[in-house]
Amino acid sequence: MSSSSDRPRPWRRLTALSPRARRRIHNASVIAPSPSSTLLRQLDVAGHGALIDDLTGLANRRALHRRLEAALAEPDARAALLLLDIDAFKDVNDTLGHDAGDAVLRQVGLRLEHVAIEADLLARVGSDEFAVLLTGSQADDAVAVGRRLRTLLETPLEVAGLGIRLGMNIGIAMAPRHATDATGLARRADVAMHLAKAQRTSIEVYAPERDLHSPTRLTLTADLHAAFADEQLEVHFQPQIDTYTGIVRGAEALVRWRHPQHGLMPPAAFLGLAERAGLMGPLALLVLADAIERCAQWRAAGHMLTVAVNLSVTNLMDPDLPTEVAALLRQSGLEAHHLELEITEDIVMADAVGPIGVLHELKELGVRLSLDDFGTGYSSLTYLKHLAVDALKIDGSFVRDMADSHEDAAIVGSIVALAHALDLTVVAEGVSSQQAYYAVRDAGCDIAQGFELGRPMTAASFGDWLIERAASSAA
Ligand code: C2E
Ligand code: CA
Ligand code: CA
Numbered sequence: 001m002s003s004s005s006d007r008p009r010p011w012r013r014l015t016a017l018s019p020r021a022r023r024r025i026h027n028a029s030v031i032a033p034s035p036s037s038t039l040l041r042q043l044d045v046a047g048h049g050a051l052i053d054d055l056t057g058l059a060n061r062r063a064l065h066r067r068l069e070a071a072l073a074e075p076d077a078r079a080a081l082l083l084l085d086i087d088a089f090k091d092v093n094d095t096l097g098h099d100a101g102d103a104v105l106r107q108v109g110l111r112l113e114h115v116a117i118e119a120d121l122l123a124r125v126g127s128d129e130f131a132v133l134l135t136g137s138q139a140d141d142a143v144a145v146g147r148r149l150r151t152l153l154e155t156p157l158e159v160a161g162l163g164i165r166l167g168m169n170i171g172i173a174m175a176p177r178h179a180t181d182a183t184g185l186a187r188r189a190d191v192a193m194h195l196a197k198a199q200r201t202s203i204e205v206y207a208p209e210r211d212l213h214s215p216t217r218l219t220l221t222a223d224l225h226a227a228f229a230d231e232q233l234e235v236h237f238q239p240q241i242d243t244y245t246g247i248v249r250g251a252e253a254l255v256r257w258r259h260p261q262h263g264l265m266p267p268a269a270f271l272g273l274a275e276r277a278g279l280m281g282p283l284a285l286l287v288l289a290d291a292i293e294r295c296a297q298w299r300a301a302g303h304m305l306t307v308a309v310n311l312s313v314t315n316l317m318d319p320d321l322p323t324e325v326a327a328l329l330r331q332s333g334l335e336a337h338h339l340e341l342e343i344t345e346d347i348v349m350a351d352a353v354g355p356i357g358v359l360h361e362l363k364e365l366g367v368r369l370s371l372d373d374f375g376t377g378y379s380s381l382t383y384l385k386h387l388a389v390d391a392l393k394i395d396g397s398f399v400r401d402m403a404d405s406h407e408d409a410a411i412v413g414s415i416v417a418l419a420h421a422l423d424l425t426v427v428a429e430g431v432s433s434q435q436a437y438y439a440v441r442d443a444g445c446d447i448a449q450g451f452e453l454g455r456p457m458t459a460a461s462f463g464d465w466l467i468e469r470a471a472s473s474a475a
Contacts, residue, residue, distance in 0.1 A: 055102055056109035059123035064131050067121045068182035071135045072175055079120075079175040080142035082132040083189040084112075084149065085197070087167030089128035100159055107157045108166070115152050116145060131189070139174060146170045146203050169196040173206040209273055221277050223259065224270060228282060232258045235290040237462040239454035240308070240427065243441040246473075248466065250306040250340065252449060253291035254456045255283065271312075280314040284321075289328055292339060294459050296332040303466045308340040308370065313347050316355035322362050329365070336366030342393065344372045345383065356387070363388055370427065375415065384422060392419045394445065396430020402439040409443065416444040 051063035059067070071079050086108065093101040105128070112122050112130055118141070121133040132149070134142055150170060156163035171193025179185040188206040191213075196204040208216035227233050237251040257265040274283050288309050295307035315321060329336055341362060347355040363369060370391035371384070375398050384392075394415055402408045412428070419426045428440035431450030440448050457465060 053124040056106055056124050058109050058112075058130070059121050061123065061125040064121060064123035064125055064133065065182050065186070068133060068185065071120065071133070072180060072182060072185070077175060077180075078136055078139045079185070080134040080139035081173050081175075081185050081189045082134070082142060082146050082149070083125070083171045083173075083186075083193045084130040084132070085126075085169045085171075085193055086128040087169065087197075092164070096159075103159050104157060104164065104166070107159070108153065111152050111157075112149065115148050118145070142172050142174065143203070143205065146172055150202060168202065169193050170203045171196055171206065172204070178206045178208070209269060217273070220270070221273055224257075224273055224277060224279060227257055227259070228279075228286070232260070233283070233286055234258055234458065235287050235294075236456040236458055237291075237294070237307075238449060238456040239462070239465070240305075240447050240449045241453045243437075243445055243448050248303065248305055248469065249447055250308055251291075251295070251462060252308040252342070252456075253287055253310070255287050255310075256456075275312070275314060280312050281318055284309075284311060284315045285324060288325060290459070292328045292332045292334050294462075295338060296334040298463065298466060299334070299338070301463075301466075303470070305466075306338045306340055306368070308342050310342045310372065313344075313355060316343065316347055316358045319354075319358060321358055322365060325362060325367065326365050329367075337368060340368040340370050340391070342370050342372040343387070343389075345374075347387075359387060370425075373429075375411065384424070389424065391425040391427055391447075393427040393429050393449075394440075396432075396450070399428050399430045399436055399440055399450070400432065402443070403433075403435045409439065412440065412443045412445070420444065 051060060051066070052058070053060040068079070068081065071077055086104075089101070089104075092104055105124070108130065109122070109124065112132065116122055116132045116134075118134065118138050119132045120135040120138070121131075123131045123133070125131045132145065134145060138145075150168055153166050153168045156165045158164075171189045171191065173179060173185050173188035173192055175185050178188045188211070191211050192204045192206040195210060196202055208214040209220055211217050234256045235253045236256055237253055239248050240250040240252060241247070242249045255267050257270050259265050271280075274280050291307045291309050295305065298305060311321075325339070329339065343359070347359070359369065368390040369388065370393055371387065371389045372393045373395045374392045375395045392415065394412055398408045398411050398415075400408075402412055416426050425447065426445045427447040427449060428436075428443075428445040429449050431437050431440055431448045431452050433452055436450065437448055437452055454465065
């Protein structure tokens, strides 16, 4: 069931209904149940006990479990289980009464049948929970099917002449990737569904490292502690190029984990883990120390660049951070304005007092601040002033399609105009083609960063790359 802390509840506005309207909903016409699949009917006919959900005519939980066990017992079995939970369904019952709630569930069942035609089985597995089972090659389409289901359920349902819009969270787990038994697969789909709800993403595929109870996650957490001691965390650097001169202006430091078994892991695979394990502080210090030291060395070798380090909200809650950054700068001899700290608009969501106080102290040291992923969050203009940033990084999602999309080009153009009016530097991220480079340059972006200009590299490779580039531009 959904918790009361969910996103804005569509049902709230219905509490204002007149008793007459509620009665109409109460007496809503009942849609006849329609059995889901022939397979299910065969099972039922074969005397396997109660396998049909009376309300919707779909399979019930027991039928799903049996079918799942049978499917997974096949050689080379492949399956995807999608678990769907209706948002704030309790409010429907509380507000409109149980009959209306039942009518809603029947309609949801009908819609699922409509979308998931390729499904092996559709089931109602809890009061407001449904499941879709895809087997064989269909399993590869699980995410696409999930998206279609979500879109379809966004279209308002008609209950007694009222349009009711439902929210829905979908968790997906796949066999054999996530589990090879029915119970394991169901549990993992449930974990993914709760994650979709908690993160408000509405659809998630199971990921062991985000599962609090998965053995992988437990060992990964232990591994992460060891990674600090064993120096498995590495800082890679991605060049940032001045679009007017073509000169390398800076490098963004990006952390990676060289795991002894899993190989080089991207930050997305372990930052969440680090966050929950309380390791974001040590991680930031490690990256800061390395980035500051390398930048000082490159500058000493004649490469006049700056370095940018990503900070999370957690880092900005740490009142000791400014002192630590000051010490690292002092030790390396790097001037503060050659260090840029990248923050995201998330900090506006966090209790603004702590992080913003820390930000101001960092500013006082003389470091530069940039607002990362601009355009994806609040992008509120008032914050730009409030946070005292020096640069904006336009998110790669706008840059990617700029050359083909008038809208994206217009968005980038107006961000540049705004930023320049506020005297901010504009960095375009995710520049992954020549075309994109020309587009951001022509739009007035000051700095470009992306695979087209240089991928993130180890510090050693980045050093070599700087030398080669300097040599070829001198030639
Ligand atoms: P970000 O700060 O937006 O970093 C840019 C990401 O885009 C990097 O991914 C980079 O490899 C990738 N990228 C760069 N150019 C291109 C391109 O042309 N095309 C595409 N598709 N991608 C490009 P990466 O290294 O996987 O980092 C992901 C995110 O992890 C970063 O996004 C940042 O939010 C976070 N992160 C990385 N290092 C750190 C760190 O040391 N501390 C913290 N707190 N977060 C970090
Ligand atoms: Ca960044
Ligand atoms: Ca970014």
